[in-house]
Amino acid sequence: MAKDVNRRLADLKSRRRGNSTVVMDSAYATASNRSEKFETRSTKQWAKYALGIMQEVDPTYTRNSVAEGERVKSQISNRVDRDIKFEYQGSVPLNVHIRGVSDIDILVLLGQYLTIDTQGVRANTAAYSDWVGPSGIDQLAALRNELEVALKAAYPAADVDITKDKAIALSGGSLARSVDVVPSHWHDSATYQVSQNKRDREVKIYQKNTHNTFLNRPFLHIDKINEKETYTRGGAKKIIRMLKNLKADSDNPTAILINSYEIAGLVYHFESSSMSVPVYNELALVAVAKQQLTRLIDSKLWAMGLNTPDGIRKIIDSEAKFNSIKLLRDEVSELGKNLAIELTSRYWMDDLETLKALRESYIAE
Incomplete structure (x- = not known):
């Protein structure tokens, strides 16, 4: 993760707001100039970034x-x-x-x-x-x-x-x-x-x-992910967006060969109970994403046998894609470390301390 957090926040804002020169209505221009809610929930930069990469794009x-x-x-x-x-x-x-x-x-x-x-x-x-x-x-x-x-x-x-x-x-x-x-x-x-x-x-x-x-089966895919979203009280789509944003912000996005459809498919197979967290504890989803990706990596045969939610095909159908899960997990892990250090004001933390800090985190709604 070579990009510092300020660069990441700037790229995130640009990505979320778009850089189109075509203004379709006045609401578009208004949305471009205002701060989003995630930017006001914390004064800490990594927390802002982590919250931002989980949120839906402005409905405008x-x-x-x-x-x-x-x-x-x-x-x-x-x-x-x-x-x-x-x-x-x-x-x-x-x-x-x-x-x-x-x-x-x-x-x-x-x-x-x-x-x-x-x-x-x-x-x-x-x-x-x-x-x-x-x-x-x-x-x-x-x-x-x-x-x-x-x-x-x-x-x-x-x-x-x-x-x-x-x-x-x-x-x-x-x-x-x-x-x-x-x-x-x-x-x-x-x-x-x-x-x-x-x-x-x-x-x-x-x-x-x-x-x-x-x-x-595009409508079955949508329906299955929406079902997962309901079971997880909104956690599933937050993690899907998180992983997609982390791929976009990685040093080499093209090396992560898992596409948007496959990322959604992997999250569909994450444990639902772990993704169901209250809004004030949203940062815990970073820990959840790391643990669930690690679960896939540690159970390779099972992971490579998982089907897309619509049942069309295997999600991970090559060694290169399996290795991409590791690259994506590395991105999540690095985010978690930076976030936990910022939250605790410590200089260094091991993996267990990082997970504990994220699980116990609190961010005002």
């Missing part, structure tokens, strides 16, 4: 990210001549994003086409009819082409990157946020056919490079 910025997504959706609706539907996925709707100008992911779904699990209870009923027309893959390829043309026309001054496999990436120009547009269609799983609950509905996302699709 989140609303502006969604507003930019709505603007892109409107442009697509006006320019693409086919029946389509929209859904959001990713960190913004889950509220674990760490940037004031966070990217937003939009699923663009075929409106008249879906696939089903043929073993589902509704598969051979009047709920579904046989499709007569172009294949789903061909429709998605056509939709991808239409979206590329439409978005280039709608945003001539922006960077419209059409080279990516799964998404068309928009940034710059009149856009205050980066937006990923993802062609896809619904897939009604056997579970969804019974529950009719959106969390169980799957999507198939088009891959341009291979002219194929892959299965995704």
